[in-house]
Amino acid sequence: MKIRVLGSAAGGGSPQWNCACAPCRQARRTGRNRLQDTVAISGDGNAWYLLNASPDVRTQILATPELTPGPGLRETPLRGVVLTTAELDHTLGLLSLREAVALRVYATAAVGHALSAAFALRPILQCYTTLEWTDLGSVQPLDGGLEVRRVTVGGKRPRYAHDIPGDDWVSALRITDTWTGFVFVYATCLPAWTSEFDDFVKGADEVLLDGTFATEDELTAGTGRPGSARAMGHLPIADSRVRFAGHPGTRFRYGHLNNTNPSAGDDIARDGLEMGGHRGRDVR
Ligand code: MLT
Numbered sequence: 001m002k003i004r005v006l007g008s009a010a011g012g013g014s015p016q017w018n019c020a021c022a023p024c025r026q027a028r029r030t031g032r033n034r035l036q037d038t039v040a041i042s043g044d045g046n047a048w049y050l051l052n053a054s055p056d057v058r059t060q061i062l063a064t065p066e067l068t069p070g071p072g073l074r075e076t077p078l079r080g081v082v083l084t085t086a087e088l089d090h091t092l093g094l095l096s097l098r099e100a101v102a103l104r105v106y107a108t109a110a111v112g113h114a115l116s117a118a119f120a121l122r123p124i125l126q127c128y129t130t131l132e133w134t135d136l137g138s139v140q141p142l143d144g145g146l147e148v149r150r151v152t153v154g155g156k157r158p159r160y161a162h163d164i165p166g167d168d169w170v171s172a173l174r175i176t177d178t179w180t181g182f183v184f185v186y187a188t189c190l191p192a193w194t195s196e197f198d199d200f201v202k203g204a205d206e207v208l209l210d211g212t213f214a215t216e217d218e219l220t221a222g223t224g225r226p227g228s229a230r231a232m233g234h235l236p237i238a239d240s241r242v243r244f245a246g247h248p249g250t251r252f253r254y255g256h257l258n259n260t261n262p263s264a265g266d267d268i269a270r271d272g273l274e275m276g277g278h279r280g281r282d283v284r
């Protein structure tokens with residue numbers, strides 16, 4: 001399986017345009033920027049999928065050689081987008097993919113409903129491309145030999161969709177390369193580490209985890225803005241790192257870092273990072 005992190009920041013990116021907190025000033029000084037959370041995956045290196053579509057998606061695709069179009073004049077290796085939330089930082093990029101001849105999007109019913117009834121992204125996009133909207137169930141095969149298992153990890157609605165009914169608002173994905181057995185878990189919005197989630201990551205090779213906040217009170221301490229990490233649906237790094245010991249064969253890394261998060265180190269993803277690999281057979 002090939003995995004490429006196209007963006008490792010939470011909504012707003014890093015630095016955030018209107019923020020002068022210490023990590024944003026540091027990012028401006030050093031040029032160490034992060035685009036917003038989106039990951040590209042492929043089982044065979046030919047058929048590619050995006051996990052979420054951030055507002056930075058055009059820049060992200062142009063920076064990714066694997067997503068270069070051709071040989072057909074409007075042929076692209078991008079086969080679709082899998083959404084894990086209906087949040088703006090995960091969905092606005094769909095509007096920037098409207099030039100597609102056809103666009104397949106996988107999403108839960110709640111996410112699909114919010115993107116029709118509360119924010120008309122879906123009907124708008126339909127005016128520009130052949131939109132193949134697909135209900136993301138618990139098991140979803142993808143081209144190139146990938147299989148996606150989905151579990152609901154949270155019920156936090158986007159602010160714009162506070163009155164939309166539904167349960168499956170925030171998903172984690174467990175993606176298996178059925179050819180090599182390699183397993184990647186993507187969970188960049190994780191409100192709590194439940195026993196169900198612990199089972200969900202069991203035996204995974206790589207995990208990209210919720211790295212929004214380093215600590216529970218980071219946002220308020222750094223910017224004076226209200227909101228604790230958990231109240232915003234994000235388990236802080238301080239409380240998820242302690243779980244790694246229970247999964248010695250798994251490599252954990254953090255994505256979706258908020259601009260206030262000063263974390264650095266081997267387990268912090270950066271834009272362009274390649275993850276992935278193989279188990280057993282690696283040649284097709
Ligand atoms: C989140 O990850 O919690 C949301 O994207 C927050 C937001 O951008 O409003």
Ligand code: MN
Nearest residue numbers: 010011087089
């Ligand atoms: Mn977000």
Ligand code: ZN
Nearest residue numbers: 019021024259
């Ligand atoms: Zn900042």
